[in-house]
Amino acid sequence: MSPPGRRRLRPRSAHGATGAPPWQLVLPALVALSLLVLPVIGLLSRAPWSTLPERLADPAVLDTLRLSLLTATTATGCCLLLGTPLAWLLARADIPGRRFVRALVLVPLVLPPVVGGVALLTAFGRQGVVGQWLDSLFGVRLPFTTVGVVLAQTFVALPFLVLAVEGALHSADSRYDDLAATFGASRWQTFLRVTLPLALPGVASGAVLAWARALGEFGATITFAGSYPGTTRTMPLAVYTALNSDFDAAILLSLVLLVVSVGVLVLLRERWTTGVAA
């Protein structure tokens, strides 16, 4: 452990040269902080602590949680498998209309999720551009299925991963790629053994962002996949459903979602930051 004295020194000396922080910055910062923290405090204060154990033991809650974790993790996997190559193309390859492609990638980011859900229906719905072929050729119907949930989550989470990985690839030194080539490595080998390992911290943070986004996904999911218990009703959808009937249940589900997401993020962060430093 570092001595406590040294820890305190750093921020002090940082503003020691320029004086105390101005109230014009401190005041809005405090407002922002309370805006972020107050809802969480509200959630904790209204939680049905006395009935918590028995409510948590409800198999419906666990099933919903399991579905949420399963779909969010699968969606993150899809993002990694599809988004990393897309990010590489944007960062390293000479592709025509690169700026246009990058703008396309950003669309789900600015699109309201509900609109995203409608758009997914027009593409993969039973009457959709692709959906009708999937149905008639393979008998595959995506809307209102668990696979549909994963598709909706992948759709909204993909931009986060692509942006993070592309950023990491841009900041990674491309001279390593050149060097690998002189040693006889093909571009694919170079990607696997040099480019990807060097961009790993960016890939990891992109995956965390994508996972968090997928776990919290609501609008696109409810529009494209509906809210069927056991198959498409993920935690956010369950919270929304419970709000209309049992407010305490809604708070409980919210708490579970909060604990799980924050817990996983903290765990992964710890693991990755130490992994990267080593």
Place this chain on the structure above:
Amino acid sequence: MTTTGFTDGGLDAYLQAEQGGFALDSAIQADRGQVVAVLGPNAAGKSTALRVLAGLQPLTDGWVRLAGRTLEDPQTGVRVPAQHRRTGLVPQDSLLFPHLSVLDQVAFGPRHQGLTRALSRARAAVWLDRTGLDRLASRRPAELSGGQARRVAITRALAAEPQMLLLDEPLAALDVRAVVELRTFLHHHLRDHDGVTVLVTHDPVDAMVLADHLVVLDRGTVVQTGTPAAVARQPRSAHIAALVGLNMVRGRASGTTLHVADAEPAIRVITASPHEGEAFCTFAPTAVSLHPQRPVASPRNVWRGTVSGLTPHGDAVRVALDGRLPLLADVTPAAVAELGLRPGVEVWASVKATEVHVYAA
């Protein structure tokens, strides 16, 4: 000039390529087992030459032929990609893959020449043993000193068993002790390498010590080629003269008098042997004596100058003089004290005619 035995494993290259501000236009040739040093100031086009040889940047014209194979020739449309050139590149800042252990760094080349993981590691271990780095095998690049990293980078290139080894400023940016060790290391392992070696450096000492043949570049073009001894004896540009630590003057010779080019009023340099026409003359800084007053005795060449800088140079002090004829003079530390030499002091410099060498420009 050496004869080019490119069919017998040698290199025959004529490089024309774009680079910032000017064009590279340079011939580089070497026999198998030979070390060619490309010598020149910063931004002379040296690193571009290496990138082009490695296939990382295209030629605009010319050719690269290595070991009987045409690697690149824009006129016939041949361009072998970097991946298939069998070169071993040692980049200027070592550029060790940060995520690989020393063993896996060195195994990188063999691994991509089709050896299995186990076999490539075995070959890497043999090379690490040969270069005396075996005890570093499990280290990560972040755990190596600058000199160690450079030796690992060189071993990594050698382990690829390249037909052409390319070294970019292998001795730059290291502390003095590491440079001495690494120079010995390079001398030993470059001699054993049976392919071609192209070494890029701005340091004439490295070039003289390590190379069989020099190509002196300035602003993309070749100023001079030859053996280290020949280039050092008769430099053909002020820059190389400065690099090898000689005073050089260009002018028009008539008998034993050389009239310095573009000097008005005239400056004359008296030489030992007669010469006619355009000529260079050179003399070593050790041949220059400094005096507080104009010397009355025999020296034929006497000029006035102002001290502009003093730097230690071996046991002596190298004095830079500004004046109508800028000069370098090596004097003893005692003389510096005696003459009260410091920047701004005016002195007289003298050189005996017998110390001045003259040769055709």
